[in-house]
Amino acid sequence: METIYQQYNIRLSIDSRLDQVRVLSGALRGIGKELELSDEKLGQLELMMVEAVNNVIEHAYQMQGGNDVRVRVEYSPAEVNLIISDSGRTMPASLHSEVREMPDPDDLPEGGWGMGLIQLLADSIRYNIDATGNHLHVNKLLA
Template sequence: MAHWQITIDSNFSAIREASELLQEYCAQCQISPELGGHLELIMVEALNNVIEHAYQGEDGHKIDIELIDETQKTIISITDYSQTAPSLMGNQKKELPEEDLLPEGGWGLPLIQALADSIDYSLNSKNNLLILTKNKINSH
């Protein structure tokens, strides 16, 4: 089991740093381009939600990201230190429309729900922890 970690600032341009780490992870762990694309979508959408909802778009807050490589799965752990629970964990599942009909915005959570094999979320007085798991075999 290997770990890759990065801490980024809570601004949308910093998400690129996390994407670069994910690309390095995929190369070193020999992750297929298709699975790597799914992992990137899951992670980027989750980070967008943290910045937009937990930090209300404010810069200057930290977000810790950890990528964990296990034999059968990849785990993406995202920790923020806001006192706000992001709206990421709604229970409403939307059916994804055809790709060319996808509206602007509002589809982060359904994309994450459609692509991640499991989503775990915990909130305590110090941080919010989101754990996204994607199986390497027999994934969507």
């Protein structure tokens, strides 16, 4: 029998500790395999999610555990939206509303790639703040 995929809206959350991120990755991979995403798309989604979650832990929560990092995975056959939410420090507008230049490789950078990678891999991104916290919306088309 042919499987007919509908829409899914899956909510995950972890404590704000870097050692928790691998479990979130595992959950996303499980979701992606169940929904028959290609290895390429799934790898890109995982990298975007991990970079966003690392940013939340490192910058929004300043490496303090005990806070909630929430990820919503919205799937339809045409696209995946990842919404990464936190209740910590708000991301500076320059990081999400302007095109991020990647660090110059010749400078031998040891960081600063996160948002640039997300911008390169996503079809669109959006950041908003409301009463429940900060939300980074990452859109990836599947077609």
